[in-house]
Amino acid sequence: MSIFASVSLANDYQDWINSQQQQYKQYKKSMDDEFSDMLKKDWKTFQLMSTPSPYKDPKPLKLPKLQKPISIQKDEIINSPIIDIEPIKKTVIVKPVQVKKEIEKKGNLSNLVFDFYSSNITIQYDKNTDFTLQKIDKNNISNFWKMMSKTNFTLLLDQIQNEKENLNLNDWATYQLIHKLGMAIFKENNNANLFTWFVLIKMNYDTKVGYNMDKIYLMSTIENNLFQVSFFTLKNKKYYILRADGQTQKIGTLYTYSGDYPKAINKLSFNIYNELKFFKNLETKNLTFNYNNEKYIIQTQYSQDLVKFYKSFPQTDYNVYFKTKSSTPFSNSILVKIAPLIKGKSEIEAVNLLLRFVQTSFKYKTDQDQFDYEKVMFPEETVNYPYSDCEDRSILFSYLVKNLLKLDVVAVKYSDHLATAVALSSKISGDSFNYKNTQYTIADATYINANAGTSMPKYKNSRFKIIDFQ
Structure with missing residues (x-):
């Protein structure tokens, strides 16, 4: 085979790769557009409830004490x-070392440094990650999704995964990291919840957002049972309200959507399989x-x-x-x-x-x-x-x-x-x-x-x- 033929084959292969990548980008854009359109459609009201403490009776305020241990025979x-x-x-x-993986960085980026349990986290994000939530309704939530889907969010996902591996974070800690990043970018909890929702869905977690009055709530299916935490049931799945501080709250009712994002099927887990590097x-x-x-x-x-x-x-x-x-x-x-x-x-x-x-x-x-x-x-x-x-x-x-x-x-x-x-x-x-x-x-x-x-x-x-x- 001549050198010219080899070069031609290499060029053809690269063209095929570029074509596949372009098709995949179009596929993802199509998914995001369809999901954004779905968010503008009818939302439903859900009544929230919670599972009480697993104890049937209150714990005793005082416990008996043996004055003298029974001797062992x-x-x-x-x-x-x-x-x-x-x-x-x-x-x-072995303290965590910030091993920064080679992450391709394109576009106009902002640099952000914040504390996460005494670890300095450095994240670069697309400057187009900007949104003013003037009114809390389904249309503005849809617009937030559309805004985020047009940013270089894959850069964010790569960096979050990197920090997760550096600190051995479990799902709950990863959620907290994302929410804190959202607070650092938007300086406001409603937008931070929308940001966290977007990122977790892109990480294939089955999460939703809902709203009532002036608050936006983040919800997720959970691998474990949670007690004293508000949830609602949709399609035989429990969606629990998430708060980064873990505090319980009584909400009553909220509005949310019933549709699902493709491949976002994973449940958030509270299990800690590896030692957190704190x-x-x-x-x-x-x-x-x-x-x-x-x-x-x-x-x-x-x-x-x-x-x-x-x-x-x-x-x-x-x-x-x-x-x-x-x-x-x-x-x-x-x-x-x-x-x-x-x-x-x-x-x-x-x-x-x-x-x-x-x-x-x-x-x-x-x-x-x-x-x-x-x-x-x-x-x-x-x-x-x-x-x-x-x-x-x-x-x-x-x-x-x-x-x-x-x-x-x-x-x-x-x-x-x-x-x-x-x-x-x-x-x-x-x-x-x-x-x-x-x-x-x-x-x-x-x-x-x-x-x-x-x-x-x-x-x-x-x-x-x-x-x-x-």
């Missing part, structure tokens, strides 16, 4: 395996407890940025809290400090020591008394706040047992209380039950001075639900 200690764990080495904290703004706190007449002081460290992020969490499924991996600074402190205390002890003594630590290192107060709303806490939050209740302590205790003793744990939910149960390696006397051919022993992290196998008197013969988060 000698044969149970002998039959319980000895804990022999290697010293836990601190994990090196390693700045660290706080240190000492926790004190006694076990077998010996006093221990555990120095913990955690990120206030992470606590701030967790505060924005609406209440969701217990699995999210029990399965989330705690941060490296927290694990480096609490696990490293407690590991030597249980080394050489029998398994049952180790479990009881962990119980006593969680039972007595914190003051008890219900969420309603502390926050004025129901809030389930992650382990770092339990250490941070002055008070905690049954769920928070159960989550922290489960984290310690799984990471230090490598034992299976399930949650035990009563009508107004939450405890845990541990799959011990040997049998002990006390309260236990069989689940999936495994014997689990009750371990109540809120019943002060109670050893494994001891239930609160109120719940000794009560019905309960097992929450399996393995």
Whole structure:
């Protein structure tokens, strides 16, 4: 084949590539135009509702306390395996590095720098991203979509994905990042919600916007259950109202559209599969407890940025809290400090020591008394706040047992209380039950001075639900 023929083939191939790209651009433009037209059509009124707290009865304001722990029988200690764990080495904290991928930047761009949980975020965006929302109605919402669809929004999507990977952001954190970017660009919440809606749809999330009076609301389908958060049902799907601060609000009714954007089918998730890289703004706190007449002081460290992020969490499924991996600074402190205390002890003594630590290192107060709303806490939050209740302590205790003793744990939910149960390696006397051919022993992290196998008197013969988060 001659050189001229090779050049001709190369040119033909490049022409074909250019043709395909042009057709794809036209296809996307057609989708955006059709969606914009749909937004101008009839919107409907929807009545919002919310799912209440998962407790049937209010949590007890005060809990019983054993004046003296029930002694462990000698044969149970002998039959319980000895804990022999290697010293836990601190994990090196690898702080996020702003690895900027090569992103093609075209057009007239503006540069924006803003803080996101103590990380400086730099974003470049199309200067044509400009809109004045003079009136809140379907026509102006359609016009906003049309404006955004004509900008270089793919540049935004690439940069947002880059920051998401740099900081290991989950869906909820990614939503917050986009909303904060929207606030930085538009300086106003209604436009920020419209901006976030556009970006999330372009990221293939099933989101909508609605309005009533002078407010625009962002809504999304959610992979998890949310409690005390307003939602409406459309086409057998729940759309929850999103707020970046996570605060609940009663809305009543709003107007929204029933159409869908092609490929925008993903549900927003609250699951945290990877450790969020919020390693700045660290706080240190000492926790004190006694076990077998010996006093221990555990120095913990955690990120206030992470606590701030967790505060924005609406209440969701217990699995999210029990399965989330705690941060490296927290694990480096609490696990490293407690590991030597249980080394050489029998398994049952180790479990009881962990119980006593969680039972007595914190003051008890219900969420309603502390926050004025129901809030389930992650382990770092339990250490941070002055008070905690049954769920928070159960989550922290489960984290310690799984990471230090490598034992299976399930949650035990009563009508107004939450405890845990541990799959011990040997049998002990006390309260236990069989689940999936495994014997689990009750371990109540809120019943002060109670050893494994001891239930609160109120719940000794009560019905309960097992929450399996393995």
